Amino acid sequence: MKKLLNAPSDIVVESLRGLGLAHPELRVDLNHRIVYRSDAPVPGKVALISGGGSGHEPLHGGFVGPGMLDAAVAGEVFTSPVPDQIVEATKNVDSGAGVVHIVKNYTGDVMNFEMAAEIAAAETGVEVVAVVTDDDVAVQDSLYTAGRRGVGVTVLAEKIAGAAADAGRDLNGVADIVRKVNENGRSMGVALTSCTVPAAGKPTFDLPGTDMEIGIGIHGEPGRRRVPLAPAKEIAEMLVEPILADLDFTGGDGVIAFVNGLGASPLLELYLMYGEVAAVLEKAGVRVARSLVGPYITSLDMAGCSLTLLKVDDELVRLWDAPVRTPGLRWGV
Amino acid sequence: MKKLLNAPSDIVVESLRGLGLAHPELRVDLNHRIVYRSDAPVPGKVALISGGGSGHEPLHGGFVGPGMLDAAVAGEVFTSPVPDQIVEATKNVDSGAGVVHIVKNYTGDVMNFEMAAEIAAAETGVEVVAVVTDDDVAVQDSLYTAGRRGVGVTVLAEKIAGAAADAGRDLNGVADIVRKVNENGRSMGVALTSCTVPAAGKPTFDLPGTDMEIGIGIHGEPGRRRVPLAPAKEIAEMLVEPILADLDFTGGDGVIAFVNGLGASPLLELYLMYGEVAAVLEKAGVRVARSLVGPYITSLDMAGCSLTLLKVDDELVRLWDAPVRTPGLRWGV
Structure with missing residues (x-):
């Protein structure tokens, strides 16, 4: 294996550190491995979060900023983030208008985002709507997936839903846009x-x-x-x-x-x-x-x-x- | 070799074709392998051209547009473009304010850009100032280079000189900016x-x-x-x-x-x-x-x-x- 890294176990946190240093307009919580817009929560705006295993960069941390995501939650390489991380991000980006979770269809991601939405709602009353992307026509079920895998459409959904949230749509309106992108x-x-x-x-x-x-x-x-x-x-x-x-x-x-x-x-x-x-x-x-x-x-x-x-x-x-x-x-x- | 290509001999022209299709705001001359801003020549503006062997994308064709290059000339993979191509591009971007050539320091590139500048001047009177980049500290002379090789600074020079040309600097003013970037x-x-x-x-x-x-x-x-x-x-x-x-x-x-x-x-x-x-x-x-x-x-x-x-x-x-x-x-x- 020939890669630019130190210890393999540190690659995610060290890469996030570099992302934060290169982009001072982002705020990176290395402890929770979350990348935030530094002005989050944005008053009155529906917030958008995505995340998943690392190794797909620039997805998702590289898509945080005005017009796209409010936060991205990074798991280990090819491993879902844990609910605690997602709860932390969800609480911190909510302005009161609610939070949309964009989740690629992998069993671990779907489960952990679901659990996080429940915990966040129970703890702080934040309203979360999750939308799962499953655009890969290659196979029906797969190694880590029941149903189709979520892949490239996720990038387009994050961009388009980010614009919808910027334009002032409400929680269900933004979630509907993600669904529309995924369906099409x-x-x-x-x-x-x-x-x-x-x-x-x-x-x-x-x-x-x-x-x-x-x-x-x-x-x-x-x-x-x-x-x-x-x-x-x-x-x-x-x-x-x-x-x-x-x-x-x-x-x-x-x-x-x-x-x-x-x-x-x-x-x-x-x-x-x-x-x-x-x-x-x-x-x-x-x-x-x-x-x-x-x-x-x-x-x-x-x-x-x-x-x-x-x-x-x-x-x-x-x-x-x-x-x-x-x-x-x-x-x- | 595992690459996304058809015949290896067609890779440059086929890649340029895709670039042109993906970016309708550019005009691609597949015959001469030149990527233009579609609004070139821009009246009153000093024009900027760069180019060299292909295989370094997005350099140079991906850096054509407002605020950067007016045209990029593509050679075969790792091979200098020929003078004819450079002459063609030089004539077509000149608004009368002159043209700056940004040339990475490789023997073939330096020679062919020099020859092209002379031909273009003789044929149409266009004023060309060439600036050579040679920022690689690794070695003094190299396989294709007398002196230092031109590498990453070329990207920064194209961006910064493009902004200087946009700001209305004259031919020598823009060339001076390229020199300043290279020297620093x-x-x-x-x-x-x-x-x-x-x-x-x-x-x-x-x-x-x-x-x-x-x-x-x-x-x-x-x-x-x-x-x-x-x-x-x-x-x-x-x-x-x-x-x-x-x-x-x-x-x-x-x-x-x-x-x-x-x-x-x-x-x-x-x-x-x-x-x-x-x-x-x-x-x-x-x-x-x-x-x-x-x-x-x-x-x-x-x-x-x-x-x-x-x-x-x-x-x-x-x-x-x-x-x-x-x-x-x-x-x-």
Whole structure:
């Protein structure tokens, strides 16, 4: 294992420390491993929290700031945060308008966020609405998941719901937007190599020779099938087809097309993939309204990419375009 | 070799195609492999061009846009663009106020940009001033370089000079700003793995077992020494020390501290490294005024990072903070 770290057991807290030093506009509680907007709670605004296992950066800590999350709660690498952390964050961001939890669909996350919402409500009366994302069309159940896994749509939901909260929507209104994004978004990923969990020190799975894994999970969970490495053109088809088979993305106001890097695939390759995806979408009659290309929900040092399509209407495009100021996504301010 | 590509010979043009599709605010000339601001030439403004071999994305094509470059010229992977391409870009961005070429110090780039400036001047009378960046303290001469290599400072120079051009400075004024950034900036890199040039299909160099290469070049050129992989704390010292030994960064208005990912090292590790670098700088009495963390000048799929320090004054901080709108760097708009 060749990584930039000290002791593997310290990687999460040390990375959060660096994030806080590099971004003085954030407040990082290293004890609870929470990244806050430094002006949280924002008076009158519904607060947004997300979190989960580390190893997916910039998700979630890099998406804290005006126009996106009020706080992000970091678990150990690929491990859910514990309820105490989530309770602490929930209490600290609530302005009285309530808190939305955006939770990726992994058993540990769903359970711990649920427990935290109950504890926070019982202790301080804060109103919490949790929305679970489950956009990965690759497999129905998985290693850590009943139902579909939550992946790339989470990034888009955090951005869009953040804008909705900024625009003054109430608790149920913001939660509804997260649901709308999740219902209209689908994803599919491909791994060219395994990732290596620092504490394990060796690759999570074996992907020998020229094989690639179609439908990979962001923790290295098995996908649909293992096939020989194909040209990017064919990989684009293998990602787009199952997504279009799952939901009709034609017509209307088009889609946000999001080509995501899994950690070790550089932008040179990601933009090439975007070009191939765009060609497949055009042939399928899917109009691209907006795009996003880059490593936004990673899987440690895995090589590969994922594609997320989100069907949008005027409302979602307007919320997508609204100003955002976080380490990972920034425009308009 | 496991990469997202079709034929290795098409990777540059296909990646540029994707960049253009993902960013309709840019105009991409695939024939000449040039990325333009779509509103170039901007009346009355000094134009800024950079370019070089591909494989360092988002440098340079991802830094085209308001507040940064007017055009970027892409060579093949790790190969200088040819004079014809540079001439074409130079003519097309000149509004009459002249063009600054920002050129990383590699023999082919320096020669081809020089030749292009002469041809463009002879053919259309455009005034060109070229400034060469050579900030890498690792080695004096190198595989493709007489003198020091141009690396991370190029990113900062493109941003800061772009703001100076936007602010209405004249040709020599903008060129002077690039020189000032180069003179006050120093860099040092470390590779944990080699990169793989697509056309070669195998790693450029051998970095066996747990070795790392201190002082690596962005094309895999040899550094200062090969040592066993060390904890991030020690790597931070190995990067900071030679930089501080080369220029006094204490006092004044502090530095921009830029921790750059070389392509395959994820943000989890880069922020951890930033934390370690910040600690070493604090101990050395160097004040951090601004920071930048992420993969901005990459070396294909190399794992590792580089550190660039830029000594700043009020003027440079103001220009750094000015609005910029490019695929790779964006704030204020």
